[in-house]
Amino acid sequence: MKLSSLGLLFVASLSVEAFAPNANSMRSSSARLSLTVGPAGKPASSAAEDLELTREIIMGSLGGQAAAAAEEESAKEESSSASSSSEKVYTMPAPPANDLMIRAALGREPTERTPVWLFRQAGRHLPEYHAYKEKTGRSFLDMLNHPEDVAECTMQPCRRYPMDAAILFSDILVIAESLGIEVTMPGGVGILVPNPLKGPEEVATRIPTMDAITSDFIADSKLGIVLESVRQIRAKMVEEDISIPLIGFSGAPFTLMFYMIGGSSRKNLDSGMTWLNEHPEESTKLLDVLTKIIIEYMSAQVESGAHMLQLFEAMGMMLEKKEFEEFALPCLEKIAIELKSRYPDVPLMVFARGACYANEKLSHMGFDVITMDGEVERSTARDIVGDKTGLQGNYNPRELIPGVGEDGEDKTADTVRASAKQLLDDLGPQRLIANLGEGLGGKESPELVQVFIDTIHEYSEELIKKD
Numbered sequence: 001m002k003l004s005s006l007g008l009l010f011v012a013s014l015s016v017e018a019f020a021p022n023a024n025s026m027r028s029s030s031a032r033l034s035l036t037v038g039p040a041g042k043p044a045s046s047a048a049e050d051l052e053l054t055r056e057i058i059m060g061s062l063g064g065q066a067a068a069a070a071e072e073e074s075a076k077e078e079s080s081s082a083s084s085s086s087e088k089v090y091t092m093p094a095p096p097a098n099d100l101m102i103r104a105a106l107g108r109e110p111t112e113r114t115p116v117w118l119f120r121q122a123g124r125h126l127p128e129y130h131a132y133k134e135k136t137g138r139s140f141l142d143m144l145n146h147p148e149d150v151a152e153c154t155m156q157p158c159r160r161y162p163m164d165a166a167i168l169f170s171d172i173l174v175i176a177e178s179l180g181i182e183v184t185m186p187g188g189v190g191i192l193v194p195n196p197l198k199g200p201e202e203v204a205t206r207i208p209t210m211d212a213i214t215s216d217f218i219a220d221s222k223l224g225i226v227l228e229s230v231r232q233i234r235a236k237m238v239e240e241d242i243s244i245p246l247i248g249f250s251g252a253p254f255t256l257m258f259y260m261i262g263g264s265s266r267k268n269l270d271s272g273m274t275w276l277n278e279h280p281e282e283s284t285k286l287l288d289v290l291t292k293i294i295i296e297y298m299s300a301q302v303e304s305g306a307h308m309l310q311l312f313e314a315m316g317m318m319l320e321k322k323e324f325e326e327f328a329l330p331c332l333e334k335i336a337i338e339l340k341s342r343y344p345d346v347p348l349m350v351f352a353r354g355a356c357y358a359n360e361k362l363s364h365m366g367f368d369v370i371t372m373d374g375e376v377e378r379s380t381a382r383d384i385v386g387d388k389t390g391l392q393g394n395y396n397p398r399e400l401i402p403g404v405g406e407d408g409e410d411k412t413a414d415t416v417r418a419s420a421k422q423l424l425d426d427l428g429p430q431r432l433i434a435n436l437g438e439g440l441g442g443k444e445s446p447e448l449v450q451v452f453i454d455t456i457h458e459y460s461e462e463l464i465k466k467d
Contacts, residue, residue, distance in 0.1 A: 088215075090342040093234075093305050097243035101164045102307060105347030105368045107390050107431045114429045114460035115164035116453050117247070118397075120439035121157040122169045126446060128156050141185045144170060145222075150229035151236050158242050160446065161453050165245045165308065166233065168301070170226055172251030172312060175293060176260050178221035179207060189266065196263040200275070200282035213292045218300045226297075227304045234305035245308050248301030252313035252350075253290040253331040254324075257283070259315075269318060276323050283327065291331045295338050308347045311335060311367075317354020324355050329362075336366035349392060353438070363388045374437030378426035387431075394437035395423050400444040400452060413451045420455040429460035 095102055101115035123129050123140075132152060136143065143149035153169040173183045173191060184192050197206060208217070219227065233246055254272065262271035275283045298309050311332070319328060332350060339348055351371035352358050359370045363385040370385050372378075372393035381391055399419050404410050423434060434456040440449075 090299070090303070092302055092343050092346050093307055096237075096245055096307065098164060099245065101245050101433060102347055104431065104433055105308065105349065105390055106345070107368070107387075110430055110464070112461065112464060113457050114424065114432050114434050116434040116456045117163050117165040117167065118157075118440060118449070119436050120441075121161075121163065121167065122153050123440075124442035125440045125444045125449070126156055126160065128160070129153060132156070139185060141171070141183065141191075144174065145225060147225060147229040147232045150226075151232040154229075154233050154246075155236050155240065155242070158244065159240070161450060162457065163244060163453070165247050166237070166242075167247040167310070168226070168230060168233065168249060168306070170229070170249070172249075172255060172314065173259060174222055174226055175251060175256055175290070175297060178218075178223045178293070179260075181206075181260055190264065191259075193259050193263040196259075197261045197286075200279040203282045203286050207286060207289055210289055210292055213289065213296060215296060215300065218293070218296050223297055223300070227300055230301055230304040230306055246306050247308045247310050248298060248306030249310040249312060250294045250298050252311050252328070252335075253287045253294065254319065254328040255313055255315040256290050256294075257286055258318055260286075265315070272315070272318050273320065273323060276319075276327050287327060287331050291334050295335055298335075298339060299342055302343055302346055306346075308349065309339065310349045310351070313350070313352045313355065315354070316352045316356075316358075319355065321355075321357060324352075324358060325361070328352075328355070329358060329365075332362065333365040340366045349433075351392075360384045369433060371435070372437065376437075378423075381427065390431040390433065391427060392433040392435050395420065395434065395452070397436045397438060397440055397444060400440075400448040402445045402448060411448065413448065416448050416451045417455045420452050421459050424456065424459055424463060429463045434460075 100111055100113070101117070103109060104111045104115050132149075133140075133143070136146075136149060138146070138149065143153065150169050154166050157163060158166045171183075171191070173181075173193070176193065177183050181193055181197075182195055184194055186192065197203065218224065230246065230248065237243060237246070257275075258272045259265070261275055262268035294311075298311075302309065313328060313332065316324060316328070332352075336348060336350070339346070347368045348366070349369035349371060350362055350367045351373070352362060353371075353373050354375075356373050356376050359372070359376070359381075362370055367389055369390040369392050372381055372391060374394055374396055376394055378394070385391065396419070398405055399411055399416055402411055409415060420434075424432075
């Protein structure tokens with residue numbers, strides 16, 4: 001314990017006055033007694049009493065210092081406790097009645113059958129979608145601004161098919177819009193960014209800083225509409241007694257960057273590679289901002305009611321392997337680590353479309369499910385990821401388009417049954433989410449989609465019972 005200046009002063013006085021055999025010890029008792037006065041104002045009457053009073057004063061000073069130190073320590077503890085209580089507490093929704101896909105994704109126990117959902121299951125292939133769109137008079141992008149439209153379109157395939165999950169009806173570029181980047185869909189040319197970033201200097205002038213990306217930013221931007229949509233979807237699920245997981249999603253950092261600097265999926269296809277190689281510092285800065293907003297956006301979707309999360313690196317094919325591993329993979333890893341630390345029981349799925357050579361590395365990053373595109377060889381897919389993750393994919397959606405396909409075969413219910421069974425024979429029914437190698441394009445037959453889903457459920461149950 002440190003001594004106060006007062007305590008040191010009295011120690012010095014004590015050592016000189018009480019113990020040193022010098023002239024001071026020969027002074028008269030009245031001179032000595034005037035040096036030490038007790039608490040009541042009465043001076044010491046003897047040398048012994050003088051010494052005792054001095055000792056009491058010193059200890060009183062030390063005691064006061066100890067009390068002050070204790071009070072300071074208590075204040076620190078209270079401050080630390082208050083700081084801890086103010087830290088964000090992350091919560092996840094209770095599992096739905098049909099939690100098959102959550103269990104399959106986490107892989108903690110065997111499942112009774114293989115779950116199934118489809119990329120772009122909501123939307124263009126459904127006649128009820130087109131009827132609803134015509135009724136509202138709104139375009140696809142317009143509907144995304146109306147939570148009631150988003151909720152309706154999300155639920156449509158879940159009413160028609162025995163899906164094991166619903167996926168939020170939205171678009172990957174809502175994040176770009178939240179950053180002030182205009183997005184349009186004029187028709188016939190896909191989604192466009194008419195005013196992309198024209199040069200690396202615009203990263204500093206048009207894109208918010210990392211510090212600006214907070215939960216409040218998410219709620220107050222266009223992404224707040226998405227969060228309200230998630231809440232309305234969950235309310236509709238309760239209302240209609242459809243208790244399946246809701247999947248939230250986001251585009252991955254490079255995919256968003258690709259559109260934000262190139263403006264289109266059909267033009268300026270080399271813009272991503274050019275930026276990464278010629279402007280690595282600004283590219284990294286942009287990717288870092290996008291990584292942070294994706295983490296907060298997906299986190300907010302869980303807080304609003306999403307049970308599972310899907311991350312789409314949809315433009316992975318636009319990068320060479322070197323650039324993908326140097327720039328894209330670190331962002332994906334940051335997202336996985338942070339989201340799984342916040343929500344360990346919320347399955348996190350990833351799809352590096354056109355870059356599935358990265359699946360082995362992705363399997364080490366904390367994702368629960370790795371998605372296979374149509375180029376992945378099923379015979380080696382399990383060996384590549386081992387038992388670290390589950391698999392998702394990779395049925396060919398062209399099998400669901402009626403008529404003669406590219407392979408010269410007429411696509412029918414029988415061909416769909418056969419190809420669906422082949423998927424399960426190749427990959428096995430456990431730790432698998434049956435899905436597509438790419439999204440539905442709009443020409444698929446709802447009847448053939450129904451056959452595919454039913455076959456996956458029925459045949460996987462047969463295989464599991466045999467085991």
